[in-house]
Amino acid sequence: MDxxxxxxxxxxxxxxxxxxxxxRNVNVFxxxxxxxxxVSIDVSLENVTAFIGPSGCGKSTFLRxxxxxxxxxxxxxxxxxxxxxxxxxxxxxMDVVQLRARVGMVxxxxxxxxxxxxxxxxxxxxxxxxxxxxxxxxxxxxQSLRRAGLWEEAKDRLQESGTAMSGGQQxxxxxxxxxxxxxxxILMDEPCSALDPIATAKIxxxxxxxxxxxxxxxxxxxMQQAARVSQKTAFFHxxxxxEYGDTSTIFTNPVQPRTKDYITGRYG
Amino acid sequence: xxxxxxxxYDDDIHQLRSLISQMGGLCEAQILASIDALIRRDADAALSxxxxxxxxxxxxxxxxxxxxxIIALRAPLADDLREIVSCLKxxxxxxxxxxYAKNIAKRASxxxxxxxxxxxxxxxxxxxxxxxxVKDTLDAFVDRNPDAAAMISHRDMKVDDFYSSLFRSLLTFxxxxxxxxxxxxxxxxxxKNxxxxxxHATNIAEMVYxxxxxxxxxxxxxxxxxxxxxxxA
Numbered sequence: 001m002d003x004x005x006x007x008x009x010x011x012x013x014x015x016x017x018x019x020x021x022x023x024r025n026v027n028v029f030x031x032x033x034x035x036x037x038x039v040s041i042d043v044s045l046e047n048v049t050a051f052i053g054p055s056g057c058g059k060s061t062f063l064r065x066x067x068x069x070x071x072x073x074x075x076x077x078x079x080x081x082x083x084x085x086x087x088x089x090x091x092x093x094m095d096v097v098q099l100r101a102r103v104g105m106v107x108x109x110x111x112x113x114x115x116x117x118x119x120x121x122x123x124x125x126x127x128x129x130x131x132x133x134x135x136x137x138x139x140x141x142x143q144s145l146r147r148a149g150l151w152e153e154a155k156d157r158l159q160e161s162g163t164a165m166s167g168g169q170q171x172x173x174x175x176x177x178x179x180x181x182x183x184x185x186i187l188m189d190e191p192c193s194a195l196d197p198i199a200t201a202k203i204x205x206x207x208x209x210x211x212x213x214x215x216x217x218x219x220x221x222x223m224q225q226a227a228r229v230s231q232k233t234a235f236f237h238x239x240x241x242x243e244y245g246d247t248s249t250i251f252t253n254p255v256q257p258r259t260k261d262y263i264t265g266r267y268g
Numbered sequence: 269x270x271x272x273x274x275x276x277y278d279d280d281i282h283q284l285r286s287l288i289s290q291m292g293g294l295c296e297a298q299i300l301a302s303i304d305a306l307i308r309r310d311a312d313a314a315l316s317x318x319x320x321x322x323x324x325x326x327x328x329x330x331x332x333x334x335x336x337x338i339i340a341l342r343a344p345l346a347d348d349l350r351e352i353v354s355c356l357k358x359x360x361x362x363x364x365x366x367x368y369a370k371n372i373a374k375r376a377s378x379x380x381x382x383x384x385x386x387x388x389x390x391x392x393x394x395x396x397x398x399x400x401x402v403k404d405t406l407d408a409f410v411d412r413n414p415d416a417a418a419m420i421s422h423r424d425m426k427v428d429d430f431y432s433s434l435f436r437s438l439l440t441f442x443x444x445x446x447x448x449x450x451x452x453x454x455x456x457x458x459x460k461n462x463x464x465x466x467x468h469a470t471n472i473a474e475m476v477y478x479x480x481x482x483x484x485x486x487x488x489x490x491x492x493x494x495x496x497x498x499x500x501a
Contacts, residue, residue: 223345253346253347253350263345264347264348
């Protein structure tokens with residue numbers, strides 16, 4: 001007897017996506033050791049993309065390929081193709097400083113400069129020659145802090161040191177700093193792992209608000225966080241991308257047994 | 269299924285499933301006991317069924333509390349999430365099945381005081397099919413067997429046919445024996461209760477199927493057309 005199957009719901013897949021980053025057959029080596037094996041993925045403006053996987057699976061390594069942060073690691077070698085708006089970011093003559101302005105990054109540990117809150121945010125626009133006049137720069141600083149959800153807390157203490165803020169505020173300051181140069185993509189490498197639940201909730205709310213303005217890729221060890229903030233999820237294991245799909249599917253009905261074992265806490 | 273890294277998580281899930289199995293076993297026994305009391309016209313046995321329903325309710329409360337605890341503490345995902353949510357729904361459906369059995373028993377105790385009526389003969393076989401659906405559904409749950417779960421709904425058609433047949437017999441019987449309308453009405457409700465239990469067993473089977481596969485079974489065909497019955501039926 002045949003029992004027709006009704007497929008499960010698969011999230012709110014938008015029909016017209018603006019692809020910002022296209023990675024094809026990416027391999028990364030640290031010396032002899034291969035850290036990423038043949039990973040291909042598209043990152044769109046409309047969706048937050050989450051990378052999950054156990055420690056050492058390569059998710060941070062792959063994230064760092066997207067703005068060539070791995071260039072700073074002497075032994076690292078990247079093969080394959082990564083394009084930003086169709087332009088190969090590894091082509092010769094690529095301005096890496098400019099690239100990192102377009103593809104900003106927020107790290108695990110908040111790392112504000114030992115400067116004032118104002119100067120932290122104004123630093124990028126200044127070195128990139130944005131915001132010519134003082135009032136232009138003031139505008140950029142205010143807008144960036146507003147977008148990072150920090151303006152109300154910071155507006156009366158702009159000249160105080162960024163390092164004097166709380167951890168959650170520092171992380172939002174780092175996001176404001178990344179936003180200030182008007183990037184197209186923001187990479188977040190475990191942005192909440194050093195934060196308390198309230199600061200974490202503020203960052204998650206912020207990610208939700210920034211979605212659509214910037215393409216966002218987030219690496220997280222917190223499975224529920226990935227499920228909450230992202231629309232697309234990629235599961236990495238031992239340097240390969242095991243499964244990539246709609247977040248709603250990955251967390252309720254993953255296809256690959258390895259994905260299921262990892263997200264349900266049966267891994268190793 | 270592979271074990272969780274955190275062993276107590278497995279213990280929690282095992283305990284939840286065990287509570288549901290107990291509820292299912294009790295429900296099946298309650299259905300059979302209520303019909304047995306009806307057939308034997310044993311009001312005391314019927315009242316004992318009514319009293320036993322409290323045990324099913326208590327198990328439901330315990331299972332629900334455990335499921336909520338698991339969700340709060342473990343934040344289940346993927347097949348675990350589907351299983352816990354299915355368990356939560358199944359407990360409430362089983363509690364409802366228990367209520368139907370209790371209602372049958374109450375009516376059995378009333379019918380024990382009235383003269384026997386002829387259409388009663390269909391009921392034991394109908395009850396047997398319904399109780400076996402509950403049992404097999406719970407077996408599919410215990411075995412996490414989607415194929416066995418998918419088979420359950422076909423038997424529900426048979427239950428619906430029983431009900432339609434009894435409905436028509438009772439209409440005719442009541443027209444011919446207006447003095448027997450009270451026991452006939454009780455019997456009609458008993459048959460309706462059994463029919464509803466069949467529907468609920470099928471619902472549980474669908475939850476078992478979803479829990480095991482992540483896919484929904486398609487809507488099944490309905491065999492009960494008595495809602496459209498007219499005077500001419």
